[in-house]
Amino acid sequence: MSSMFRLLIGGRHREGSRLDAAAVHNPATGECIGDVACATVDDVDEAVALAAHGLAVWRAVPPWERGRILGHAADLLRRDADRIARTLTLEQGKPLAEAHEEVERAADFIEWGGEQARRISGRVVPGRHASQRVEIQPHPIGVVAAFTPWNVPLALAAKKFAGALGAGCAIVCKPSQETPGCVLALAQALLEAGVPAQAIAILFGDAGMISQRLIDARAVGKITFTGSIAVGKQLAAAAGAAMKPVTMELGGHAPVIVCGDVDPERAADVLVAAKYKNAGQICLCPSRFFVEARIAERFTARFVAHAAALRVGDGLAPATQMGPLANARRLEAVAQLVDDARSRGAEVATGGRRLGTRGNFYAPTVLTRVPAQAAVLDEEPFGPLAPILPFSDEAEMLSCANRIEFGLSAYVFTHDAQRQRRLVDALEYGAVAINGALVHQAEAPLGGWKESGIGTEGGIEILEPYQTTKHLALD
């Protein structure tokens, strides 16, 4: 037996020690596209032991050279973009054009991590006596344990590899086993560019076992996770028990505030594109639409018409604008949220049903007259589902917008400068987009407030989560 997607340990692709494997499915067809090897406890331990050696080798590579290697890896990702984008679409479902964008974004992050490696420096603090000084030295924090999800599997992994490798850390990554191929392609580009074989490991398999084993491993100095709030809390608790720092990039349920002064048709056009990108499976995606009552009818009409006209299909077909949901769990979760809203009196303005029986297709859906008790207003839909909520009282609307535990992203549409400032100041969210969509670019830090996360990724501080300092007192 040979799995198509194998573990990567010490630079060697191999099966798990017990030869366990799981099927990987194309979400557009349901067909099995290959098996993914599953790691055992021994495999995890071996990966960590080798990564500890990899850390010693990689941290000794001068940051300037690390920067060159990461820059080269970014070029290799761009060189292989067609192949990697196809893999991404096959295993995750997104339209090929979106997959290409994701490869480009992953390359940007890797390149940016390398550029920031070249800027690593310490500082000198004057002492209390003329001959005294304190030197503050940055050091790589250790082996990084990274857990990455299936929705934007390449770019979200690239953020973590960029920061960890730029800082001089080794990294052991457990990607979602539903989308294994693109993270293996990322690792391949990094190894081909010159990252030492032992500095990178990729493990698939039982998420609970692998995460606990990695968190408890002595050589592991940092835990970084992107995924749901529920799993983030479990991992943060386990990391706390082992006294290890975490970076958490968790879920969102973004409010969108469309004020009466904007062109409702233009706002609807921008927001339909943002809402249904990756079939709504993006943590920053707009998901609760508060629209000022005087333009709500025009906004809704345009939004519904546009959503209903989206061409849904296999991401490999050139005409496709929205692909399938990435897995059957999402299909069921979205259907449940729609059924719950409907049973409480909401109207389905378009969609509200599964499309066909082959693959995980769900129609772009718009809900109106949604009662406050509907679960979709509290639970992240993480799917192609848009509740539209007309408002006339700004203070009441803001209290609904801020009411939930999520604090990742929010959207404001108005040209009134004072109102923009007032709304942005009031929103308890880590990222706010004004009059447009939100994409996380490598050069800017982004992270969630409240339960949506701990820490940021990207920006000039991209290496910081993966560094620790040494205070050197010199007399």
Ligand code: NAD
């Ligand atoms: P889930 O909560 O089971 O898993 C979320 C992610 O965590 C997956 O990638 C999974 O592989 C991983 N995971 C699960 N248990 C783990 C463990 N013990 N250790 C390490 N990793 C573990 O849910 P799901 O059905 O895969 O995803 C649905 C929810 O996840 C969505 O509602 C959304 O809120 C959230 N999500 C968020 C993001 C994001 O970008 N922030 C990405 C993917 C999923």
